[in-house]
Amino acid sequence: MTTVRLLTDEQASPQAREVFDDIRKTRNTDYVNNSWRAMANHPAMLRRNWEKAKQIMGPGTLDPVTKELIYLTVSIMNDCEYCIHTHTHFARQKGMTEQQYAEMLDIIGLATEGNRMMTAMQVPVDERYQVR
Amino acid sequence: MTTVRLLTDEQASPQAREVFDDIRKTRNTDYVNNSWRAMANHPAMLRRNWEKAKQIMGPGTLDPVTKELIYLTVSIMNDCEYCIHTHTHFARQKGMTEQQYAEMLDIIGLATEGNRMMTAMQVPVDERYQVR
Amino acid sequence: MTTVRLLTDEQASPQAREVFDDIRKTRNTDYVNNSWRAMANHPAMLRRNWEKAKQIMGPGTLDPVTKELIYLTVSIMNDCEYCIHTHTHFARQKGMTEQQYAEMLDIIGLATEGNRMMTAMQVPVDERYQVR
Amino acid sequence: MTTVRLLTDEQASPQAREVFDDIRKTRNTDYVNNSWRAMANHPAMLRRNWEKAKQIMGPGTLDPVTKELIYLTVSIMNDCEYCIHTHTHFARQKGMTEQQYAEMLDIIGLATEGNRMMTAMQVPVDERYQVR
Amino acid sequence: MTTVRLLTDEQASPQAREVFDDIRKTRNTDYVNNSWRAMANHPAMLRRNWEKAKQIMGPGTLDPVTKELIYLTVSIMNDCEYCIHTHTHFARQKGMTEQQYAEMLDIIGLATEGNRMMTAMQVPVDERYQVR
Amino acid sequence: MTTVRLLTDEQASPQAREVFDDIRKTRNTDYVNNSWRAMANHPAMLRRNWEKAKQIMGPGTLDPVTKELIYLTVSIMNDCEYCIHTHTHFARQKGMTEQQYAEMLDIIGLATEGNRMMTAMQVPVDERYQVR
Numbered sequence: 001m002t003t004v005r006l007l008t009d010e011q012a013s014p015q016a017r018e019v020f021d022d023i024r025k026t027r028n029t030d031y032v033n034n035s036w037r038a039m040a041n042h043p044a045m046l047r048r049n050w051e052k053a054k055q056i057m058g059p060g061t062l063d064p065v066t067k068e069l070i071y072l073t074v075s076i077m078n079d080c081e082y083c084i085h086t087h088t089h090f091a092r093q094k095g096m097t098e099q100q101y102a103e104m105l106d107i108i109g110l111a112t113e114g115n116r117m118m119t120a121m122q123v124p125v126d127e128r129y130q131v132r
Numbered sequence: 133m134t135t136v137r138l139l140t141d142e143q144a145s146p147q148a149r150e151v152f153d154d155i156r157k158t159r160n161t162d163y164v165n166n167s168w169r170a171m172a173n174h175p176a177m178l179r180r181n182w183e184k185a186k187q188i189m190g191p192g193t194l195d196p197v198t199k200e201l202i203y204l205t206v207s208i209m210n211d212c213e214y215c216i217h218t219h220t221h222f223a224r225q226k227g228m229t230e231q232q233y234a235e236m237l238d239i240i241g242l243a244t245e246g247n248r249m250m251t252a253m254q255v256p257v258d259e260r261y262q263v264r
Numbered sequence: 265m266t267t268v269r270l271l272t273d274e275q276a277s278p279q280a281r282e283v284f285d286d287i288r289k290t291r292n293t294d295y296v297n298n299s300w301r302a303m304a305n306h307p308a309m310l311r312r313n314w315e316k317a318k319q320i321m322g323p324g325t326l327d328p329v330t331k332e333l334i335y336l337t338v339s340i341m342n343d344c345e346y347c348i349h350t351h352t353h354f355a356r357q358k359g360m361t362e363q364q365y366a367e368m369l370d371i372i373g374l375a376t377e378g379n380r381m382m383t384a385m386q387v388p389v390d391e392r393y394q395v396r
Numbered sequence: 397m398t399t400v401r402l403l404t405d406e407q408a409s410p411q412a413r414e415v416f417d418d419i420r421k422t423r424n425t426d427y428v429n430n431s432w433r434a435m436a437n438h439p440a441m442l443r444r445n446w447e448k449a450k451q452i453m454g455p456g457t458l459d460p461v462t463k464e465l466i467y468l469t470v471s472i473m474n475d476c477e478y479c480i481h482t483h484t485h486f487a488r489q490k491g492m493t494e495q496q497y498a499e500m501l502d503i504i505g506l507a508t509e510g511n512r513m514m515t516a517m518q519v520p521v522d523e524r525y526q527v528r
Numbered sequence: 529m530t531t532v533r534l535l536t537d538e539q540a541s542p543q544a545r546e547v548f549d550d551i552r553k554t555r556n557t558d559y560v561n562n563s564w565r566a567m568a569n570h571p572a573m574l575r576r577n578w579e580k581a582k583q584i585m586g587p588g589t590l591d592p593v594t595k596e597l598i599y600l601t602v603s604i605m606n607d608c609e610y611c612i613h614t615h616t617h618f619a620r621q622k623g624m625t626e627q628q629y630a631e632m633l634d635i636i637g638l639a640t641e642g643n644r645m646m647t648a649m650q651v652p653v654d655e656r657y658q659v660r
Numbered sequence: 661m662t663t664v665r666l667l668t669d670e671q672a673s674p675q676a677r678e679v680f681d682d683i684r685k686t687r688n689t690d691y692v693n694n695s696w697r698a699m700a701n702h703p704a705m706l707r708r709n710w711e712k713a714k715q716i717m718g719p720g721t722l723d724p725v726t727k728e729l730i731y732l733t734v735s736i737m738n739d740c741e742y743c744i745h746t747h748t749h750f751a752r753q754k755g756m757t758e759q760q761y762a763e764m765l766d767i768i769g770l771a772t773e774g775n776r777m778m779t780a781m782q783v784p785v786d787e788r789y790q791v792r
Contacts, residue, residue, distance in 0.1 A: 001521075002254050002256065003252070004253050006255070033258045033261070034255050034257075035255055038253045039249065039253075041362070042366040049246065049373075053246070057242070061235060067239055069194075069201075070202065070239045071239055073206060074205060074239070074240055074243035075243055076647055077209035078247040078343070079343050079738070079739050080248075082250040084648065085663065088663045100193050103192045103193060103199070104194070104202055105645060106188045107188060107199055107203055108644050108648065110641075112210060114215060115212035115215050116212075116640050117171065117177075117181070119604055120135070121134050121136050121170045121633075122609065122612060123138070123166050123170045124166060125166075125213065125397075126165045133613075135613065135616045174633065176630075177630060177633065180712065184708065211476075213386065217397070234440075237385075237441065238441060240381075241381060241445075244377060245376055248373060254348060266518050267516070267744070299510070302514075302519045305762070309762060312580065316506055316576065320499075320502045320506045321506070325499060330465065334469050334507070335503055335506070335507045338507035338508055341474070342511040342739070343739050345521065346514040346519050347510060349525045361457065364458055367456045371463055374452045374453070375467045375474075376470055376474060378431070378449070378476075378479060379474040379476035379479050381445070382479055383474070383476055385400050385434045386398050386399055387402070387430050387478050389529075390429045393429070393482045393485040394481060394529045472779055472780045475779050480531065480779070481529075481782065501570065501573065502570075502573060504776050504780065505773040505776060505777060509773045513765060513768075513769060515736055515739050518745065529782065530781050530782050534783070561786045562783050563774070563778055573777075580770055581770060584763075588763045589759045589760050590764070594726050594729065597729075598733050598768065599767055599770070599771045601730050601734060602767070602772055602775065605734060605738070610783050611771070613790060614785070617789040631720045631721060631722045631727070632722070635716060635727055635730045635731055636734055638712055639731045639738075639743070640734055642709065642740075643734065645699065645705075646695060646698075649698045649699075651662050651666070651694050651695055651698045651742050652661075652662065652742070653745040654694050654746070656691070657746045
């Protein structure tokens with residue numbers, strides 16, 4: 001159950017449908033997933049988020065799998081069920097291997113434990129690791 | 133100010149000094165940073181965390197920069213000042229470019245906003261993104 | 265599934281039932297929702313939380329909708345499914361418009377992204393924004 | 397200490413300086429604060445965040461103080477020192493009274509405690525608070 | 529730097545001073561620490577939090593050190609610098625040994641890593657661990 | 661739905677089955693719960709986490725119930741549904757009383773509210789609570 005309706009193409013406003021069409025074209029698929037159908041209740045939010053996602057997750061100096069690994073890591077840290085499922089799917093779709101997935105999980109476990117230890121003991125940054 | 137003392141080589145127990153020596157050898161440096169000197173108050177914790185870090189951050193199918201980007205992303209999400217400074221340093225040391233850094237920041241911003249929107253509206257996972 | 269039973273009026277202790285009665289009277293409804301029925305396992309906790317909620321969410325210098333927007337914002341940041349659903353409901357009941365809801369979501373997205381960027385780059389507070 | 401340099405007007409790229417100029421004009425001040433000087437290292441990020449902030453924090457159906465209260469609440473939940481200081485300042489500048497500030501703090505305390513209790517006991521959402 | 533002034537006894541209102549006096553008497557000390565001096569700006573908040581702290585941290589079925597370990601664990605997870613320092617101090621004052629401190633840190637590390645792994649892989653609760 | 665398969669004994673690798681056998685023997689039960697069956701997809705992760713859990717949650721200077729209370733507190737703060745259910749079960753199995761459970765919940769509520777107040781007002785640590 002959502003706090004807003006997931007809008008079908010018929011229920012969406014013309015501005016929202018325009019974004020749906022760009023999603024379909026950019027991703028080369030007929031399917032528009034629930035995240036966009038929820039945001040369609042607020043067309044300006046839908047457009048801004050889609051434009052941002054299209055640009056940031058598009059070609060850059062980081063390869064597509066690395067980008068998805070970072071997105072997935074954030075989603076795990078924020079405990080976002082929707083985002084964990086969709087971006088685990090996207091990462092695999094773009095070529096993430098199970099070994100890479102295991103390494104990402106290992107690093108998340110290592111880092112989150114290390115973070116809490118440093119915070120618990122309030123360890124100060126070594127002078128040499130400070131950027132001037 | 134820490135909640136424990138940062139142990140010098142002289143103050144550390146023989147078991148802790150052994151780990152310090154392995155850190156120096158593995159990283160090919162004389163410098164042992166504060167995180168290990170804090171953990172040295174609890175030698176078993178020091179050894180377990182160092183062995184784990186050495187293995188997980190060592191060679192794998194993800195390249196060293198990608199590993200650091202994931203570690204840094206977790207540290208930013210956990211708001212760990214110590215870890216943000218050291219791992220931004222390590223990432224650059226291993227070759228992270230400023231453009232890659234900017235792309236990582238962009239993805240963190242995109243994902244953390246998207247996470248909160250999905251959580252706020254309690255959007256259900258599309259059937260097709262569920263793993264069976 | 266909860267970790268404790270949701271107590272019916274019959275199962276609740278006299279002290280808990282007294283709080284149930286005050287909830288019914290204060291809210292002018294027969295319905296006592298699950299949060300209170302869970303807390304009823306610990307009557308002192310139930311009473312303290314209800315008295316606090318009644319006072320803090322009651323009349324003040326912030327209007328009822330603004331109070332609910334702040335409550336909802338915290339619940340989204342803490343990823344509390346129960347609280348997101350109930351307080352989205354309460355906010356609408358007290359008059360929150362869909363436009364206000366969209367603006368709140370926009371601010372949450374803006375702020376949470378901005379927060380992470382400042383944390384990632386460890387930006388120091390400008391002298392002029394420090395309170396003396 | 398930041399992980400990037402805070403760029404002066406002279407160090408910033410022409411694209412970044414253009415945003416600085418718009419910040420000065422929009423806010424009717426000569427002062428460009430550290431958050432923008434840090435983002436100026438990545439001009440596209442700077443522009444996107446400024447345009448978004450200008451639009452979202454500008455006139456809407458929520459009044460300026462309410463908008464700042466929501467922004468501040470998110471910043472407190474994310475524990476962002478920079479954002480807490482700047483947005484407490486902005487909220488007061490826009491008219492937040494000390495009584496409103498105290499009420500916001502009270503609601504944050506009430507909600508964050510309530511959130512954790514519901515999460516701890518895994519209380520299910522009452523059917524009547526579910527949106528269909 | 530705080531966002532409010534830390535009130536001295538002279539600056540505090542009579543209601544706030546009354547709470548200061550009870551803190552002194554209950555703790556058998558002349559010293560009133562900064563947390564209460566900050567809350568003194570909002571006397572009702574000060575009283576409510578002090579009464580609650582006095583009751584909850586007072587005698588119960590959990591011993592004083594265990595209570596402080598739980599308080600400290602929450603503070604570490606919330607990354608509250610003030611609370612980490614004060615409650616590490618209080619825990620030691622009430623008898624926490626360095627070995628107990630190390631065990632608490634170990635459990636926090638173990639649990640926070642385990643939590644993230646379960647969340648990352650979205651593991652469902654075994655039927656037998658569900659309370660009916 | 662998980663993002664990986666929960667491996668049965670037949671599907672697990674010999675290394676993973678060896679860990680399953682040690683879990684059965686250590687806990688004196690036939691049942692291997694879902695967390696280990698999920699980690700079995702990555703046998704090295706499975707072994708490392710099991711060895712760590714066996715050591716840290718085993719005999720020490722903190723009693724078994726206190727250890728579970730700390731584990732549970734972390735899980736509640738991280739909002740890990742799987743871990744909340746299993747460790748509430750384990751805590752009760754090891755002897756946690758309902759009164760102790762209520763006291764733990766009270767301390768979590770008290771601490772998480774106090775943490776946010778200190779963070780919101782950016783209260784500095786009193787000199788006397790700083791460890792040198």
